[in-house]
Amino acid sequence: MSLAQHLPALQVVVPLIAAPLTVLLRRRSLAFAIVLAASWTALAIAVLLWLQVGERGTISYAIGSWPAPWGIEYRVDRLSAFVLVLVAGIAAVVLPYSRASIEAEVPPQQQYLFYTMFVLCLTGLLGITITGDAFNIFVFLEIASLSTYVLIALGRDRRALVAAYQYLIMGTIGATFIVIGIGLLYLMTGTLNLADMGRRIGVVQTTRPVLAALAFLTVGISLKLALFPLHQWLPNAYAYAPSAVSAFLAATATKVAVYVLLRFYFSVFGQSQVFEKLPMPEAMLLLALAGMFAASTIAIFQTDLKRLFAYSSVGQIGYIILGLSFGSTDGLIATIVHLFNHGVTKGAIFMLLGGVALVMGGTSLSRVQGLGKRMPLTSFGIVICGLSLIGVPGTAGFITKWYLLLAALQKGQWWLVFLIVLSSLLAAAYVWRFVEAAYFREVRKDIGETVLPWSMAVPAGLLVAATVYFGLDTTFTVGSARQAVALLMGGLR
Amino acid sequence: MRWAGHFTYFVTVFLMVAGLFIVIARDNLIKKLVGLGLFQTSVYLLYIAPGKLVGGTAPILSDAFTVYSNPLPHVLILTAIVVGVATLALGLALVVRIREAYDSIEEDEILRLDAAGPSSRAEQ
Numbered sequence: 001m002s003l004a005q006h007l008p009a010l011q012v013v014v015p016l017i018a019a020p021l022t023v024l025l026r027r028r029s030l031a032f033a034i035v036l037a038a039s040w041t042a043l044a045i046a047v048l049l050w051l052q053v054g055e056r057g058t059i060s061y062a063i064g065s066w067p068a069p070w071g072i073e074y075r076v077d078r079l080s081a082f083v084l085v086l087v088a089g090i091a092a093v094v095l096p097y098s099r100a101s102i103e104a105e106v107p108p109q110q111q112y113l114f115y116t117m118f119v120l121c122l123t124g125l126l127g128i129t130i131t132g133d134a135f136n137i138f139v140f141l142e143i144a145s146l147s148t149y150v151l152i153a154l155g156r157d158r159r160a161l162v163a164a165y166q167y168l169i170m171g172t173i174g175a176t177f178i179v180i181g182i183g184l185l186y187l188m189t190g191t192l193n194l195a196d197m198g199r200r201i202g203v204v205q206t207t208r209p210v211l212a213a214l215a216f217l218t219v220g221i222s223l224k225l226a227l228f229p230l231h232q233w234l235p236n237a238y239a240y241a242p243s244a245v246s247a248f249l250a251a252t253a254t255k256v257a258v259y260v261l262l263r264f265y266f267s268v269f270g271q272s273q274v275f276e277k278l279p280m281p282e283a284m285l286l287l288a289l290a291g292m293f294a295a296s297t298i299a300i301f302q303t304d305l306k307r308l309f310a311y312s313s314v315g316q317i318g319y320i321i322l323g324l325s326f327g328s329t330d331g332l333i334a335t336i337v338h339l340f341n342h343g344v345t346k347g348a349i350f351m352l353l354g355g356v357a358l359v360m361g362g363t364s365l366s367r368v369q370g371l372g373k374r375m376p377l378t379s380f381g382i383v384i385c386g387l388s389l390i391g392v393p394g395t396a397g398f399i400t401k402w403y404l405l406l407a408a409l410q411k412g413q414w415w416l417v418f419l420i421v422l423s424s425l426l427a428a429a430y431v432w433r434f435v436e437a438a439y440f441r442e443v444r445k446d447i448g449e450t451v452l453p454w455s456m457a458v459p460a461g462l463l464v465a466a467t468v469y470f471g472l473d474t475t476f477t478v479g480s481a482r483q484a485v486a487l488l489m490g491g492l493r
Numbered sequence: 494m495r496w497a498g499h500f501t502y503f504v505t506v507f508l509m510v511a512g513l514f515i516v517i518a519r520d521n522l523i524k525k526l527v528g529l530g531l532f533q534t535s536v537y538l539l540y541i542a543p544g545k546l547v548g549g550t551a552p553i554l555s556d557a558f559t560v561y562s563n564p565l566p567h568v569l570i571l572t573a574i575v576v577g578v579a580t581l582a583l584g585l586a587l588v589v590r591i592r593e594a595y596d597s598i599e600e601d602e603i604l605r606l607d608a609a610g611p612s613s614r615a616e617q
Contacts, residue, residue: 139572149587180536
């Protein structure tokens with residue numbers, strides 16, 4: 001038994017063990033060191049798993065040596081390996097950044113708890129991605145969600161508490177809907193293993209409980225991924241959470257929920273039922289378009305940059321779901337690539353905004369006036385990421401738009417091509433709000449002399465660089481997505 | 494008989510809808526949590542009730558019995574109960590903090606206070 005065989009378990013166990021250690025030690029510098037080590041190890045494991053999966057195909061790991069479908073199976077295939085790299089990568093970048101950011105935003109006696117919750121949240125998100133067991137998804141989902149509520153409540157503004165409470169209510173309703181869906185599927189198929197469920201569901205696929213399960217799962221997961229009418233919790237949560245938390249959540253939490261949706265739609269329900277017998281594509285298309293337009297329009301009228309980009313996230317989720325609604329290879333590639341590209345872009349934006357909040361004393365449009373002069377690099381970074389949100393060639397966002405347009409053209413839906421371009425103009429409008437404040441206004445007199453610490457600037461810069469890099473070289477993103485789509489379209493292998 | 498056989502489902506659905514209704518219709522933050530608890534509890538019933546077979550015994554293999562009840566839902570729900578307790582505890586803790594910060598646990602009052610003017614906890 002070599003260590004390499006146990007990588008799937010270690011992926012979750014390493015951060016899970018780091019969490020109680022930080023509570024026992026109580027020292028924030030020690031807690032930081034432990035959590036940093038754990039998250040970098042998690043990234044190393046995720047990359048190793050990605051390489052292994054690329055070489056040898058899907059890895060199945062039986063927890064406690066109980067073989068699936070009786071025991072809990074950890075299953076790493078090309079899609080989950082890709083999402084694991086995203087989640088662990090963002091965590092590994094956000095953590096070094098968080099130290100200075102948290103010191104400025106969270107009372108000293110609570111700082112070690114921030115690291116505990118951060119690493120627990122990481123555990124949950126990695127667990128959701130790696131597990132092949134339906135009930136296990138719910139358990140990890142709750143680990144991730146409960147720690148997220150605490151992380152948001154750590155925000156300095158008292159409205160963070162209300163935002164956390166509202167997210168707790170909405171998130172729990174969403175998670176309970178997911179459990180109801182899983183329960184109905186379990187009653188009908190007699191198994192909790194996703195792959196096994198996918199095999200057995202054929203016989204009962206048009207019965208009422210299975211259709212009800214599909215409905216419950218769709219609504220529950222949509223709450224978690226903030227699909228347009230169910231996005232109410234997101235803007236406040238992102239706006240009032242500490243900056244490091246906003247960056248981490250914006251880049252990972254909703255993306256993992258998208259992954260769960262893909263898992264259930266393709267691995268369990270299979271291609272035929274979801275996309276051919278029910279009007280799912282039409283419903284998804286409608287909600288995606290509503291999100292793209294309504295949320296982007298609301299974003300234009302925000303006065304706080306964190307809220308502005310939070311609404312922009314809801315709009316960008318629209319693109320992810322739009323790709324899914326095509327049900328074609330190019331559409332799904334757009335979904336999976338955008339999951340990654342938007343994660344990187346939004347992570348970068350929220351990290352830069354954390355720096356802005358530290359130096360300028362806030363992120364409202366009136367405070368960031370003259371940012372182009374006061375913090376030229378930060379401001380430039382936000383503009384680059386803004387261009388990625390719009391989908392300008394040379395940035396990560398363009399790749400997604402390209403595949404979305406391809407998918408729309410394949411279906412001959414010219415009006416949709418027009419709508420995608422039109423919604424990009426809305427993105428241009430809200431990014432322009434920032435550009436106008438940052439470059440065409442004078443710096444306010446009451447701005448202090450704080451200097452952005454290197455530990456915050458470097459990780460943020462790294463993600464901005466990644467935004468550009470993944471717009472130029474798509475071997476990793478599109479390559480992985482293409483393989484993942486082949487896997488999803490061909491059923492489980 | 495068909496209706497009687499579905500008795501547990503009716504109770505489940507009633508609890509589910511009642512819980513959701515309380516969450517949506519009440520402004521009091523504690524009452525919302527009570528509704529949430531009720532909503533989660535309905536799911537416990539949804540899982541556990543079908544696990545029991547009439548005349549079934551505990552799942553210990555023996556020649557004397559042929560019908561066994563399914564123990565797995567109980568184990569699953571044990572986990573779900575723990576999750577529910579944790580959620581409720583965290584929710585109540587948040588309500589305590591919200592009361593400290595706003596001196597109110599009525600949602601409409603809190604929204605009114607927020608609309609009246611932002612104030613950060615650091616300034617108080």
